[in-house]
Amino acid sequence: MKRFLIITFSLLLSQPGFAPSIFAAEYQCPKVPEILIRASNNSMVEHICDAADRAVHFLGNYQLRPQRTIPIWVISKRINQNGYMAYGSYDRKADQIRMMSLDAILSSREPPKMYDMAFDKEHYIGAVAHEITHAIFQHSASDVEEKWNNAAHEYIAHATQLGVLSEAKRDEVIHSEGTGPWESGDEISVTYMGFNTRGFAVKSYLHLTQQAEPQKFINLLLNHKWLYISVP
Secondary structure (H helix, E strand, O other): OOOOEEEEEEEEOOOOOOOOOEEEEEEEOOOOOOEEEEEOOOOOHHHHHHHHHHHHHHHHOOOOOOOOOEEEEEEOOOEEEOOEEEOEEEEOOOOEEEEEOHHHHHOOOOOOEEOOEEOOHHHHHHHHHHHHHHHHHHHHOOOOOHHHHHHHHHHHHHHHHHHOOOHHHHHHHHHHHOOOOOOOOOEEEHHHHHHOHHHHHHHHHHHHHOOOOHHHHHHHHHOOOOOEEEOO
16 A cells, blocks of 8 residues: 555756756645655655654654644755755754655765764665754744754654664664663764764654653743753
8 A cells, every 4th residue: 555645746847956847746745734745756755754754753753743734855865954964954044855856865985974874775764864853843842043043943853763773673773772762961963973973863763762751851842042052
């Protein structure tokens, strides 16, 4: 049984990551109807719908759910994200995601990696879930200038990225880093993430999933307005 529905077939004009005059269909994920995939073919749709299912299930544990349509444009080139070349990106102002196809990532000139490991289909699911999490989190977060809650965004996005992986893959990432969760008095920052992305992800996942009352910390994240998060 197909895990997606074809909604329409349309001409894409001047969309980020696309050349003009490229036709693409729109696909909707039955289990997460808020996800609207726009792509030239359906090759990535099941992967993206799988990622959406997993992300929504994980985030539902923390009362975070999509509140409006989240468009995802499937593209073939890496994205320049403020000087950093990324596989995917969420635009907060446009409330939409651009995501490279798995085939495009795997055919990159340099062998693609995620968390210092060879990139594979499971990591692709995690990467898509990461961007979907940014959108879902933004739907409930306080309306502040982007730079002031980047740490909160990345904390929940990386925690979810690990949370949606298979248990075997997640354990592999966690054991390869050999670190524990964020502890009281630590400062969660994008600076740390820049130096050690895998460590940032592992610490965030372990911290969130080991919380006795996680909703308190989620509420702190949703209303956060500073460059770093001081862990209570």
